Amino acid sequence: MEFSHNDNQDLSLTKFESMLKTNHVLFFDSEEFENIIHHYLNQGKIALAKKAIKLGLDQHPTSINLRLFRVEVYVFEDKLIEADELLNELYTLDPMNEEIYIQKANIFSKKDDHYQAIDILKKALKLTDDVVDLYSLIGMEYLFLDQFEDAKMYFMKCLESDLDDYSALYNIIYCFEFLNQYEEAISYLNMFLDKNPYCEVAWHQLGKQYFSLKDYKKALTSFDFAIISDDTFVGAYLERGKVLEKLKRFEDAIENYTITLTLDDPTSFALLRIGNCHEKLKRDDLALQFFDRTVHEDPLLDKGWIAITKFHNRKGDYQKALYFINKAINIDSENVTYWKLYSQINQRLNFYEEAERGFKKTLELGNYELNTWLSRGDLLIKLGEPEAAIYNFEQAVEFYPENAELEYRLAGLYFCLNENDKGTFHLKNGIKHNEEYSFIIEELFPEVANKILVKNLLKTNL
Template sequence: MEFSQFDDNQNLSLTKFESMLKTNNILFFDSNEFENIIHHYLEVGKIALAKKAIKLGLDQHPASTNLKLFQVEVFIFENKLNEADVLLNALYEIEPTNEEIYIQKANIYSKKDQHEDAIRVFKQALEIANETSDIYSLIGMEYLFLDKFEDAKSNFKKCLEIDLEDYSALYNIIYCFDFLEQNQEAIDYLTVYLDKNPYCEVAWHQIGKQYITQKAYKKALAAFDFAIISDDVFIGAYLEKGKVLEKLEEYHEAIENYKITLALDDPTSFALLRIGHCYEKLGQDDLAVQHFYKTVEEDPLLDKGWIAITNFYNKNKNYSKALYYINKAINIDAENVTYWKLYAQINERLNFLEEAERGYKRTLELGNYELNTWISRGDILIKLGEIEAAKLNFVQTAEFYPDNEEVEYRLAGLNFLLNIPEEAYINLNNALHINVEYNFIIEELFPSIFNRKSVQELITKFKNASK
């Protein structure tokens, strides 16, 4: 079922229908009016109003197949698949050559994750359909569900053979090429397509992105220029061109392109952030940080903006300001692991060890199990004299990083401090066996242990053995 955009008469029908709902007066609409009203509500996601229109429509036109097909569509949307199936079977008995019946039947199979059956029924619909482009697209989507990207690609290509300006199909084709890592094949396909449709900004934009993958940056720039020639308000082309110019270290030109996007539409946090980074690369720190501020004003939830501000002050050794802004970020999103890691590092630089340890602990709780995180937290616990907690930290570390010399040396030192020599010597032997050159860890963290005669003898033994 295909419908045009609402014209004045259709707007009048919609106004009349909504007025009827408010007054409870039953007015007559022909079946086409109901179909357009229902289609409008489904398009804008007003399912409850669509259902009311279907009910009233069927009350007035009980034999309308199209209205019943809308009923099927709503059943499928609400996952009432059995009701949809029963109604479709009844409609099939009346109109066995109605392609929409096959399409909705296939949609039910798809909803049940029976994608092969969905494809089979869609292909039956193809045999009787006058317009096949949408059906090829639906088949392509089913193949995507099955991870059969070559089959998906071939069906989306058929969409473009029917309608050269089906950009949804074009995007899906490129998605398949990308997933299959067929970069050159994508370029070849787009080149042929552009011979047929030379002013397609979408195709120029996509071929430019493929050239970026090949690091053919000059070709990418040319492609984005052609996209802009085809549509001089195409924001995506300016953004991609800016990113390429950054890679080429042409920061002034990159800024110009990002600024064009700000003039064409409402400012985007991405463009503001990239402008800030470009100014930073140019050594214009005031302009850089101004744009980082604008980034978080535009989108306070964009973590890259807060991270950029924090890193800016970190780089300039203004740790107090860095801490101020990372605290603001954490107040907005306390589950962001990168924020907590920065919080820990900044506090460590400021020698706020308790807060630094808290930050590293929270980083681990949020799933960042990098070795450096474990080691940083453990070393702070050692400095704080929390020997038991430090040992527990490194025991947990060893579960993630077994046979790691940095962990074993630390466990050795901690076990000596805790007066557990049996475990200490096992750890020390393991550490020396893995890498004798890392014995400086004990010297730095546990100097009194390092100077013990037995420890020195063991280190010397392993050093001599490694010569």
């Protein structure tokens, strides 16, 4: 039991903390110690919980519940051997105590032996009438094993026993979503709502399922019912705004996002969405104003900086776009999309070295799109680095072995380096794969296009 400020037992907590300050030992009954320890564990104050356990056991050395708290702390601190030994002692004293089984299962779970944990928790089910928590624990163990059907079944048992167990409801929907069972999730939620028609969480989750299926009309209706059930439900207004955006009802979307700003502290997500809606409505000043508010609210939100980057990029203000894309990259330097945008902006500014660096980074991050190889290679050609360009295109050929655009570029580069045999090989390959791309030679390598050998090859093979 956790203390609250309106609870008479709060006096026990005050008395206990006073005792710690004065070192004057006072007597508490075992239940008071249990409440004090439970409070500290819930608050994450492990050191104080350990003091309470020690003092509690000094006064009540035979208390099994207090010793179980000691087990809980051992498990938290990964002292699994000590926890196991103490549990074995307690089992001999009270073999019908379900909490002993729960802690034993917790130890197995910590050791990643989830099947053993499940077996023990199922044994504990036979020892108690209060089964909801045990169902939840079994469900979580099945989640650890990625056995979502079994996990779903046990979370459903939780919800059958307690319709207000929203944590179980969220876990059920998580399982449905992981299994891509959106239709089944909808059926389940509708069945649940028949029994509990004013459950705003269920309406909210139902709306999200319809949204996933792009059934925006039904999603909107579901979020409407969530708001009717609780008109302060921020999540429902946010989701409703997303649906309205999909329906291109941007004014209505702004209204819903704005409501969330009055119900709670402004969220960067809502501010960003409002900015996007204003941009769709061609209200550039308001869009930029909300994008600025977004990054002011959360300076580490890279999506906010990207929104501002794209805004300036579309307006052709590439210097500003470059400044803001660097902000986004500083927050998330592993994002391929950001590096591609970084490269494109630098290219427009004729900053070819920086642009090439950006494309190189996207390749290092595993983005092997053909256009990335082509863009980087063409930049290396402009920068006068033919050997690096060749190496880039040869790597690309491993991913795109019959691509004419790559072959013509390799041909041009080898002819530039007077390696005519290799140039001839790649030029013939290029013609074989797609003769229409032969203009690449003239466009990227005009001096090569004038060579007699190249002219003859093109004339003979085209």
